[in-house]
Amino acid sequence: xxxxxxxxxxxxxxxxxxxxxxxxxxxxxxxxxxxxxxxxxxxxxxxxxxxxxxxxxxxxxxxxxxxxxxxxxxxxxxxxxxxxxxxxxxxxxxxxxxxxxxxxxxxxxxxxxxxxxxxxxxxxxxxxxxxxxxxxxxxxxxxxxxxxxxxxxxxxxxxxxxxxxxxxxxxxxxxxxxxxxxxxxxxxxxxxxxxxxxxxxxxxxxxxxxxxxxxxxxxxxxxxxxxxxxxxxxxxxxxxxxxxxxxxxxxxxxxxxxxxxxxxxxxxxxxxxxxxxxxxxxxxxxxxxxxxxxxxxxxxxxxxxxxxxxxxxxxxxxxxxxxxxxxxx
Amino acid sequence: xxxxxxxxxxxxxxxxxxxxxxxxxxxxxxxxxxxxxxxxxxxxxxxxxxxxxxxxxxxxxxxxxxxxxxxxxxxxxxxxxxxxxxxxxxxxxxxxxxxxxxxxxxxxxxxxxxxxxxxxxxxxxxxxxxxxxxxxxxxxxxxxxxxxxxxxxxxxxxxxxxxxxxxxxxxxxxxxxxxxxxxxxxxxxxxxxxxxxxxxxxxxxxxxxxxxxxxxxxxxxxxxxxxxxxxxxxxxxxxxxxxxxxxxxxxxxxxxxxxxxxxxxxxxxxxxxxxxxxxxxxxxxxxxxxxxxxxxxxxxxxxxxxxxxxxxxxxxxxxxx
Numbered sequence: 001x002x003x004x005x006x007x008x009x010x011x012x013x014x015x016x017x018x019x020x021x022x023x024x025x026x027x028x029x030x031x032x033x034x035x036x037x038x039x040x041x042x043x044x045x046x047x048x049x050x051x052x053x054x055x056x057x058x059x060x061x062x063x064x065x066x067x068x069x070x071x072x073x074x075x076x077x078x079x080x081x082x083x084x085x086x087x088x089x090x091x092x093x094x095x096x097x098x099x100x101x102x103x104x105x106x107x108x109x110x111x112x113x114x115x116x117x118x119x120x121x122x123x124x125x126x127x128x129x130x131x132x133x134x135x136x137x138x139x140x141x142x143x144x145x146x147x148x149x150x151x152x153x154x155x156x157x158x159x160x161x162x163x164x165x166x167x168x169x170x171x172x173x174x175x176x177x178x179x180x181x182x183x184x185x186x187x188x189x190x191x192x193x194x195x196x197x198x199x200x201x202x203x204x205x206x207x208x209x210x211x212x213x214x215x216x217x218x219x220x221x222x223x224x225x226x227x228x229x230x231x232x233x234x235x236x237x238x239x240x241x242x243x244x245x246x247x248x249x250x251x252x253x254x255x256x257x258x259x260x261x262x263x264x265x266x267x268x269x270x271x272x273x274x275x276x277x278x279x280x281x282x283x284x285x286x287x288x289x290x291x292x293x294x295x296x297x298x299x300x301x302x303x304x305x306x307x308x309x310x311x312x313x314x315x316x317x318x319x320x321x322x323x324x325x326x327x328x329x
Numbered sequence: 330x331x332x333x334x335x336x337x338x339x340x341x342x343x344x345x346x347x348x349x350x351x352x353x354x355x356x357x358x359x360x361x362x363x364x365x366x367x368x369x370x371x372x373x374x375x376x377x378x379x380x381x382x383x384x385x386x387x388x389x390x391x392x393x394x395x396x397x398x399x400x401x402x403x404x405x406x407x408x409x410x411x412x413x414x415x416x417x418x419x420x421x422x423x424x425x426x427x428x429x430x431x432x433x434x435x436x437x438x439x440x441x442x443x444x445x446x447x448x449x450x451x452x453x454x455x456x457x458x459x460x461x462x463x464x465x466x467x468x469x470x471x472x473x474x475x476x477x478x479x480x481x482x483x484x485x486x487x488x489x490x491x492x493x494x495x496x497x498x499x500x501x502x503x504x505x506x507x508x509x510x511x512x513x514x515x516x517x518x519x520x521x522x523x524x525x526x527x528x529x530x531x532x533x534x535x536x537x538x539x540x541x542x543x544x545x546x547x548x549x550x551x552x553x554x555x556x557x558x559x560x561x562x563x564x565x566x567x568x569x570x571x572x573x574x575x576x577x578x579x580x581x582x583x584x585x586x587x588x589x590x591x592x593x594x595x596x597x598x599x600x601x602x603x604x605x606x607x608x609x610x611x612x613x614x615x616x617x618x619x620x621x622x623x624x625x626x627x628x629x630x631x632x633x634x635x636x637x638x639x640x641x642x643x644x645x646x647x648x649x650x
Contacts, residue, residue, distance in 0.1 A: 058512035058513065058514060058515075059483075059512055080610055164608065165600045165601075166369075167600060168600075195368035195601070196368065196539065196541075196580055196583060196584065197368060197537065197579065197580060197583055197596065198368075198539075198581075198600065199578040200583035200584075200585075200595070200596040200597070201596045201598075202596040203585070203594055204593050204594055204596055207591070207593060208458055208593075220514065222513065223587040224513070225584065225586045228586075228590060229585035229588065229590055229591065229594070230585075230591070248590065249590075250404055262514060263513060263514065264515055266513050266517040266518070267513060268513075268517075268540070268542035268543050268545065268546065268585065269542055269545065269546070269586065270541060270542050270545045270569055271582065271586070272585060283515065284482075284484070284512065284514075284515075285483055302467075
């Protein structure tokens with residue numbers, strides 16, 4: 001099977017580096033080593049061509065870290081990231097550069113991901129010019145094309161980002177990402193900061209672009225209804241681990257993992273029937289000291305003794321449906 | 330309990346006045362929960378701040394009445410207003426980290442509120458603070474009292490902010506997007522606390538939000554704001570089942586949950602107008618598909634099917650399911 005991108009057993013740990021004195025103190029047992037955050041803990045994911053994979057989870061679950069590792073913005077601590085079945089390290093320099101160019105990222109907040117002192121023409125045109133996708137002579141035309149494709153008026157190319165509204169600014173980031181002709185977009189909460197009516201416009205743009213350019217997406221969001229709408233397949237994460245993975249129809253009709261079920265249950269709906277909000281107990285534990293065994297066990301109403309000690313494997317529970325829960329045994 | 334009539338808030342400058350909210354009318358009874366819904370720049374937060382009297386120059390309330398228990402807050406002196414604020418009317422903001430003082434322990438901050446309104450002993454003030462923390466579901470409130478805000482998680486911090494609002498058992502709480510920054514499971518916990526309080530203690534609540542689905546299960550009444558005016562107001566059930574204003578209708582229709590998976594969402598074209606450049610007549614006219622010449626005149630709120638509607642062309646069919 002041709003995977004556009006595959007992530008195999010990737011882990012990402014963050015910690016503060018100790019200084020010389022601290023290291024000495026650690027060696028002598030006077031100081032505990034610096035705490036390590038396991039932002040990603042043995043995560044595997046394969047994305048095939050043209051697919052839209054949604055990644056959902058609450059804050060601290062590692063969804064953004066996964067996106068950044070995939071986009072090459074962060075180096076994985078363990079595991080491999082394969083672009084079209086090849087590791088970046090194994091590719092010759094030029095090929096690796098092209099491979100990375102093919103994966104672009106769109107962030108949540110366009111006002112902090114766009115340089116406020118650059119005009120739209122420079123923001124969109126700099127990367128394709130550098131990579132030789134266009135020439136200085138044809139740059140204006142090239143930028144106009146990119147802008148038009150993202151629903152921006154090309155006559156506004158000499159404006160600055162602050163002269164645009166929030167939705168238009170997000171269109172600028174999309175145009176910038178598309179200007180280097182990627183075949184995969186990683187959208188990290190790309191519609192979360194937008195108003196509802198604007199959110200619909202941007203989601204429609206993503207759907208249109210997918211058709212026109214045959215794009216593959218990884219769509220990271222905390223908003224289940226957005227993910228449900230746009231994705232073919234959904235991955236649910238909790239504290240650095242994948243807890244469930246299934247096609248969108250399967251996940252939303254037959255959620256398996258207790259965490260997924262809780263998330264779906266607590267999703268606010270427009271059903272105007274006055275309902276009682278019942279909440280899953282407890283908070284998201286700190287990723288600095290995740291619970292033992294299954295990370296979800298302190299909040300899980302069905303947890304048993306085994307869940308407290310043993311980490312559940314992500315296993316198949318149906319066709320194209322995997323879940324990491326001991327209750328499936 | 331609360332009645333607002335013809336409220337108008339403007340930015341007053343030498344170059345002229347810019348209207349932020351205009352002709353806002355609201356009424357709320359004890360124990361009632363009202364959702365105030367709108368997108369950014371619609372004036373929903375300004376409405377909350379106007380009621381609380383928390384506006385700074387050059388923004389001022391320029392006309393209208395804010396009647397709280399029959400008394401007009403606009404003609405009340407600052408001193409009296411201070412005895413009402415935080416006591417009879419409390420406010421909860423979006424970001425608890427900017428509400429709470431990071432260098433003071435939680436008990437200091439909470440006892441300060443009690444002492445500002447009542448002369449009681451430190452012990453009683455502390456007891457009240459502890460009870461309030463317990464009420465919002467903070468485990469072992471006695472120990473947590475002596476913690477600093479940074480030692481709480483985001484959801485717990487918002488609970489502390491709610492506990493502070495509850496300290497004096499206010500008659501009215503204005504909550505400005507209090508769950509927007511929280512995760513779904515934590516949001517559900519906060520909503521369940523608030524719902525319980527409104528039912529048990531008869532506290533009236535104005536829940537300001539951009540998210541219709543948050544208030545759908547919480548509020549009995551909804552007011553939808555667009556460009557500084559309430560465009561539709563009525564019972565939540567009616568309004569969500571059959572929105573009459575083209576804006577409300579468009580907003581609901583554009584939600585992913587109301588569209589077939591993977592299909593194009595029904596979008597409202599264009600963007601919200603800016604306060605310095607309001608369209609003539611109905612502010613929604615440039616984005617509205619049913620706009621005609623009559624919409625160049627400003628629509629007034631008219632009673633239609635048991636609600637107030639500010640539109641010449643109510644949506645009569647094609648309502649979302």
